Amino acid sequence: MCRWLAYSGSPVLLEELLYKPTNSLVIQSKHSRLGVETTNGDGFGVGWYGGGQTPGLFLSTEPAWNDRNLRELSAQVAAGRVFAHIRASTGSAVQQTNCHPFRHGRWLWMHNGVIADFAAVRRDLTLAIDPVLFPGIEGSTDSEILFYLALSFGLSEDPPSAVARAVGFVEETGRRHGVAHPIQMTVATTDGEVTWAFRYSSIGRSRSLFHSTDVSTLRRQYPDNAVLHDLSADTRLVVSEPLGDLEGAWREVPESSCVVVLKGVEELRPFAPVVS
């Protein structure tokens, strides 16, 4: 469906994340190894935190692999917190307002997966969105609705709880419409300080998700690897699939769990939907 990465650490040029790794996100846009679709060519997006009040967004309907503006931007913009996403549409239109990451104030959100039978449940889900937030909806994806549900359920106060309630509501609504397995997701969200990443699916077989391991351990393990020495100790990546083949560098996020990344420390917590 899609692939994404969430970076936090010392400021790096976007190209270090998007182009240079062996299995970079741009390479995954044409040849994903672990995705449901090998091709993720239905647009892409990058969000980064610079000096502004809100993070910057560059969204495009072009495939990432042939977009020259993405290459230019990636060679010029450095950031210490980056969300990037490549899209394989499950049917909704290929347009910038359907590209991830979605933004609300300082928050970014991106999703790989699907709300099953979305046409059937879309209205009920939409009605549950806080009327104050409603005018911000711009696209037509299940992912954006999930974001707005999480926002409505208190994302900015308690992200894990808000996502649990949003997912619980999606499952409850789906089942009321006779959907056996209402949601499939890996989700990342951030306020610019902390990253929360979730791996969950109603069927219990979720899309792949990994996080990078401690850089200092890796350095001891690979004393001659120059790349590792350029990274700050607090660097962490959460990714749909590993960006390279370095043994020990990636750890799979277990089913039904949430990874919280704060100042270079990741914490793994169980995740379960909550029904109100």
Add this chain to the structure above:
Amino acid sequence: MCRWLAYSGSPVLLEELLYKPTNSLVIQSKHSRLGVETTNGDGFGVGWYGGGQTPGLFLSTEPAWNDRNLRELSAQVAAGRVFAHIRASTGSAVQQTNCHPFRHGRWLWMHNGVIADFAAVRRDLTLAIDPVLFPGIEGSTDSEILFYLALSFGLSEDPPSAVARAVGFVEETGRRHGVAHPIQMTVATTDGEVTWAFRYSSIGRSRSLFHSTDVSTLRRQYPDNAVLHDLSADTRLVVSEPLGDLEGAWREVPESSCVVVLKGVEELRPFAPVVS
């Protein structure tokens, strides 16, 4: 805001409608004479009835004046019923799903104008849409919501009544939110057989709207005008602004009225919103 034309008559190449007139729609995309905006460069759309079950649509986010595919298509495709629209966005995203005409089954719909303070009323309007129709909403414009309201209020059974109820509902909703003049519109809709065009605004000063006059009368008036002799007697155009300067060729549609065009006969009726 926008400009549009609705054609019915003998099959003509699209270029006869879109490029060749002195004040063609493509020319209006850069230099509209009567529009609120002189530039209508935020995408365009053409809908035409060919051999298929549903009308064809060509929608683009490019300005009409520089779109080469529109020029190509216009030189190849002929049709006896054509809707065409050039867009000047009032804020919503420039994307194909926001381009007019909108389609539902055999129905086409296009709009020039605005639902005032749309962000404030959007949710209430959206909730009034028939849940069966709801999944068809793809874009984020006021115009599409107005279409879906009209469909929900029975467009396919009694178009003038459905539009009257949709507009009445928009006005009632707007006023409940403190909007003084909730709607401004010229709208055209067709099922492929009849065209209905509406000119109305809450403030009573609606965007311009014209229809072409009887071709046979024009022929007598201008016996040497070759263009007129190529047109079938039942040819009728309803347009945001005249496509040329031929005296007697265009008649303004009065405020608060509806023009019904069927088999080359136009009928003018008063139009007033209906509150349920």
Add this chain to the structure above:
Amino acid sequence: MCRWLAYSGSPVLLEELLYKPTNSLVIQSKHSRLGVETTNGDGFGVGWYGGGQTPGLFLSTEPAWNDRNLRELSAQVAAGRVFAHIRASTGSAVQQTNCHPFRHGRWLWMHNGVIADFAAVRRDLTLAIDPVLFPGIEGSTDSEILFYLALSFGLSEDPPSAVARAVGFVEETGRRHGVAHPIQMTVATTDGEVTWAFRYSSIGRSRSLFHSTDVSTLRRQYPDNAVLHDLSADTRLVVSEPLGDLEGAWREVPESSCVVVLKGVEELRPFAPVVS
């Protein structure tokens, strides 16, 4: 690199060629079976002969698989002679002027392959183009330059000879610049009456090319196959790869040969570059 099809026969809706076959060109845009690249997502083009003086062209930089306008057009436009092409760029920009088929007057041209080390030979090749034709060059591909060379060498008088001289000139120029294998190509060209298709490469291992076999034979072989009965007897397809798995329906075009399709009869000729 790319994939294409050249159709001639009774008029069919474009969707019959582009969407409905098991291994349709749109499916190949994401998952080509025999291509050098499985993904051909760097734009596409369709050329068709309608009523106009010149064939119509619809060119787009979007991947064919997600382009809604292509789907619409394909459901509305029927033609008896169609060229269609999906692109996998070998480096030149993704823009409409680099999409195939290229057009000159009534002629269409499309190419799968590459002129090796094009940057090195581009200038010399460009200088050999007839100065009268030169202003028509709009893009930056090797494929367009090859077309203009063929036009300069007399494509409209004797296509096989003109292509042989163009290819001979490319090989001679390449070798002068130290290029071992200067050209790799399957090419199709038509004037709207006859289709010529070429399979050739300097290295003698050319990209795949097939033509469909006699429809009446197939009908006898598969008396229950409804699709075959809808096709006129003179229907012929030349394709980069078979559109389906029907045994006996496709015949590989041999290395270094040219297929000429005229009124449902295909003629196979040897092809060899000619050096002036």
Add this chain to the structure above:
Amino acid sequence: MCRWLAYSGSPVLLEELLYKPTNSLVIQSKHSRLGVETTNGDGFGVGWYGGGQTPGLFLSTEPAWNDRNLRELSAQVAAGRVFAHIRASTGSAVQQTNCHPFRHGRWLWMHNGVIADFAAVRRDLTLAIDPVLFPGIEGSTDSEILFYLALSFGLSEDPPSAVARAVGFVEETGRRHGVAHPIQMTVATTDGEVTWAFRYSSIGRSRSLFHSTDVSTLRRQYPDNAVLHDLSADTRLVVSEPLGDLEGAWREVPESSCVVVLKGVEELRPFAPVVS
């Protein structure tokens, strides 16, 4: 035809240049005051010098006024040297490779105007380009050819002389083809340290060109103007038309002259084509 601005001074967010002025370049894209065309909606480009070896480029075929990525980028990227251009095509395709500024190594180039009867002279001009530079040509505009001629005539060693020779060669070539007034131009070019801007036309009635005046003088003149106090003393703008109405802030560049801007000092020199 087009409008542009060339900024040098203390680093500013792009939005300060492109969006905030009363008559900003984005406003000019829809409503230019002094341009030959009021609408400059055929794409745009921004080039800026950041930390990289070469300046960054963001080029788009969308109208500047509705491009959301431009707005995002402008809110995030700051630079001390910026070239920006909005395009009104005189016929060549609307594609990124035809958007200004053009780049070669550290050099940027942008142009407002036209090489008259370009189709007639294009081949001769192209042949005069240094064969080493030739492979870099990507688009189909007269402006890019003019850039490559200037590069071929020594732009990186002596810009005024190289431009004079390039323009001389264009005039000579045009006249040989019977063109009365071969060139119309305002051009800006920079290596990232110095900006050179030229105003010239064969007919002696060139497109408008202005440069900003000394900031410290303006500050004394308008002691209460906050904007002026944020600008560093070496800030200079060269623009197709003034970005605002502040009296004394802009000085017209005379016909047939060149402005050289280096470290906040502008020098005005006469400019005349040189025929080899």
